Every structure is written in structure tokens, then in C-alpha cells.
Amino acid sequence: MSFTVTKKAPELVAPAEPTPTGPLPLSPIDNSLFLRFFQQLLHVYKHGGEQPVKVIREAISKALVHYYPVAGRLRATGRHQRFEINSVGIDLELREVDCTGDGIFFVEAAADCELADVGYMDRPPFVIPVEQLFPSPPPDVELHDLAFLMQVYKLFFRPFNTLENNFILILEVTLLAYPTLK
Numbered sequence: 001m002s003f004t005v006t007k008k009a010p011e012l013v014a015p016a017e018p019t020p021t022g023p024l025p026l027s028p029i030d031n032s033l034f035l036r037f038f039q040q041l042l043h044v045y046k047h048g049g050e051q052p053v054k055v056i057r058e059a060i061s062k063a064l065v066h067y068y069p070v071a072g073r074l075r076a077t078g079r080h081q082r083f084e085i086n087s088v089g090i091d092l093e094l095r096e097v098d099c100t101g102d103g104i105f106f107v108e109a110a111a112d113c114e115l116a117d118v119g120y121m122d123r124p125p126f127v128i129p130v131e132q133l134f135p136s137p138p139p140d141v142e143l144h145d146l147a148f149l150m151q152v153y154k155l156f157f158r159p160f161n162t163l164e165n166n167f168i169l170i171l172e173v174t175l176l177a178y179p180t181l182k
Contacts, residue, residue, distance in 0.1 A: 003117070005132045007109040007151070014103035016061040019068035024097045025077075031094050033083050038143070040134055044121045053108050053152050060150070064103065072099040073145045097147065107135040107151040 029035070045052075064071045075098045083090045111118075111128060118127045135151035137143055 003111050003113045003128060005109060005111045005128060007107055007132070010105040010107050010135065010138050010149075012103040013057055013060050013064070013106045015064035015068060015071050015101055016058075017065045019065060019071065019099065019101045021099050021101060023075075024069055024072075024099055026094070026096055031081070031092070033085075033090060033092055042121060042133075044115065056150075056152055057106060060104065060106065068101065069097045069099055070148050071101050071103050072097045072147065073102065074098075074147060075145065104148040104150060105135065105137050105141070105146065107149075109151055109153045111153055 074095050077094045077096050079094045081092045081094060083092055109132075113127075115121070133151075135149045137146060137149060143149070
């Protein structure tokens with residue numbers, strides 16, 4: 001079975017109100033070598049309600065007022081910390097959050113299938129290819145600089161099934177950049 005996936009261009013969802021700006025240091029835990037990875041989360045909801053994409057976009061904008069560092073960008077501080085793991089030296093560049101108020105990248109996507117057609121996205125391998133399933137930023141933006149990236153899928157209705165209103169919420173949370181091995 002083959003499905004057509006359409007994705008709109010990533011757009012920035014900014015905080016609904018002005019937020020503080022400037023750098024915020026990350027804690028030693030947040031700068032930990034072992035927490036520098038991308039976390040891809042897939043949330044599937046059988047009933048999305050009315051206009052789930054619009055509702056989620058507006059809710060994010062309001063939430064970013066209170067969680068404003070997420071609307072910023074991660075950046076290098078120019079300071080380094082050295083770790084020794086199994087006799088291998090790792091030079092870790094420390095990072096901070098630049099609270100810019102830019103917002104998070106949000107991608108609206110749709111697929112011409114129902115949730116049941118894709119096995120409710122229970123477990124891999126997924127019917128929808130992973131590169132189409134998870135969001136990616138615009139080409140001029142470094143993924144390592146983003147704290148948060150979101151994609152919302154609306155699954156199309158078929159005329160013979162009018163009760164099911166499906167959507168999939170896909171989040172990619174960037175927990176800092178990968179370390180440099182030296």
C-alpha cells in the first residue's frame with residue numbers, strides 16, 4: 001500500500017507575547033556529554049478534534065511565552081570542558097541558550113490515509129518513510145542550533161469513513177550538538 005505525503009515548508013511559530021532576550025547558561029547536566037542527541041517523539045491521537053493543526057500552533061505560541069528559552073537558539077560559548085572516557089579524550093564545547101524569541105519551526109503535513117491504514121504507527125518499520133515522517137528545518141538552519149522542531153500530520157478522510165478524525169504529532173527535540181572527539 002502506498003500513500004502520498006505532502007508537507008508545507010517549515011514556518012516559525014513565535015511566542016504570542018514579547019519575551020526576555022539574551023543568553024542563558026545551561027546547567028552542567030544540560031551540557032553533559034551523554035545528553036547531546038536528538039530525541040524523536042511520535043504521538044498518535046485517534047481523535048484530533050476540530051482543526052488540530054491550528055489549535056496546536058496557537059497553543060505552542062501561547063506556551064512559548066512562559067517557556068521562552070525553547071523559542072531561542074543553542075549556541076557555543078567558546079569555552080570547553082575535557083572528558084576522559086575509556087582512555088579517550090573528548091573535548092566538549094559548552095553551549096548556552098540565546099533567548100531570541102524567534103520561535104520554533106513547525107511543519108504541517110498530510111497523508112492520504114487513515115490511522116488504521118498505517119497500523120496506528122504502533123512500532124517501526126513505519127509505512128510512511130522516516131525521512132517524510134520526521135521534520136527537518138529549512139536548508140539554511142543548523143539542526144544542532146534548534147531546541148525544538150515540530151511536525152503535525154493530518155490524515156485525510158475517506159468518504160466512506162466520516163467518524164475518524166486522525167492526526168499524528170511528531171516532535172524532534174534537539175538536546176544540544178554532538179561532541180567533538182579529539
